Amino acid sequence: MLVVMIPTYNEAENIAELIKEILALRLQIKIIVVDDNSPDGTARIAESMGKKTGKVAVIKRGERGRGTAGIRGLQEALKCNATHVIEMDADFSHDPSYIPALLETAKKYDIAIGSRMIEGGDTEGRGIFRDALSSGGALFTRAVLGLNVLDAQSGYKCYRRRVLESMDFTRFVSHGYSIGAELLYRAKRQGFTMSEIPIVFENRKRGKSKVTLSEIITSMLNVVRIRMGR
Ligand SMILES: Nc1nc2c(ncn2[C@@H]2O[C@H](COP(=O)(O)OP(=O)(O)OP(=O)(O)O)[C@@H](O)[C@H]2O)c(=O)[nH]1
Ligand SMILES: [Mg+2]
Structure with missing residues (x-):
């Protein structure tokens, strides 16, 4: 069974439609939403979708x-017998709509990454500054961690169960957005x-971005800490 794990904070304008589109794929799927007490009621909306669909x-x-x-969601996914997350x-x-292709790829590889950087991938609707920051960040992460993927900062990924089972998250040196890159580094x-x-x-059309410039910079510094192991 495939588990789709979605962290949310103030996504009331997006979550119901997203859940509908995921379930419309008609795969054997369970969705786990990890919400941090969003003031806009995201959790309530997701719960009511849960009641409707089971x-x-x-x-x-x-x-x-x-x-x-994200870590909490991945751990919960393992508890419900996911083969892929x-x-x-x-x-x-x-x-x-990329979910089926990610799942297929994760049947051949341990991790499938939705990539903006390889041929055919792209970023739309983002300002030139944010775009350059993502591309630069991805190159930096790849170089420092010695990864053989171009978009190591992508938050859209499919893991095989055994990858997540092997991770001791208590030993992770990063806490913020760089956790994803650390997972790839440890997996490799x-x-x-x-x-x-x-x-x-x-780029998002509804709701507000939560990531701050300082978080982006911290996550770059964390890439160096990940490499040093502390
Ligand atoms: N549970 C939880 N989810 C979060 C938190 N911060 C962000 N998220 C979710 O993580 C995902 C990515 O956050 P975004 O704000 O879209 O960050 P981003 O995609 O890097 O930035 P933009 O695309 O510019 O908005 C979204 O689903 C958010 O709702 C948080 O503190 N807790
Ligand atoms: Mg976003």
Whole structure:
């Protein structure tokens, strides 16, 4: 069974439609939403979708943070017998229509990455500054961590169960957005394979961005810490 894990903070304008589109793929899927007590009622909306469909579980956390919310979601996915786990954003930057291709790729490789950087991939609707920051960040991450993928900062990925089972998240040196890159780094060192499929990443149309410039810079510094192991 495939679990799709979605961290949310104030995504009331996106979450219901996203869940509908994912379930419309008609795959054997369970959705786990990890919400950090969003003031806009995201969790309530997701819960009501869960009641209607029986396919959505909502985890409500008291703390905040994209990174730790993601870890919690991956751990919960393992508890419900997932063979594969997809991690994606709630804001439609990650088009759910790529889910089947990610899953297929993760049947051949341990990790499939939705990539903006390989041929056929792209980023749309983002300002030139943010775009340059993403591309530069991806190149930097790849070089420092010695990864053989171009979009190591992508938040749209599919993991095979055994990758997640092998991770001791208590040993992770990063806490924020760089957790994803750290997971790839640790996976590569353990001999897991990974491959990218092209995605067109569209800037969010509804709701507000949560990531700050300081978080982006911290996550770059964390890449160096990951490499040094502390
Ligand atoms: N649970 C949880 N989810 C979060 C938190 N911060 C962000 N998210 C979610 O993580 C995903 C990515 O966050 P975004 O704000 O879209 O960040 P981004 O995609 O890097 O930036 P933009 O595309 O510019 O908005 C979205 O689904 C958010 O709702 C948080 O503190 N807790
Ligand atoms: Mg986003």
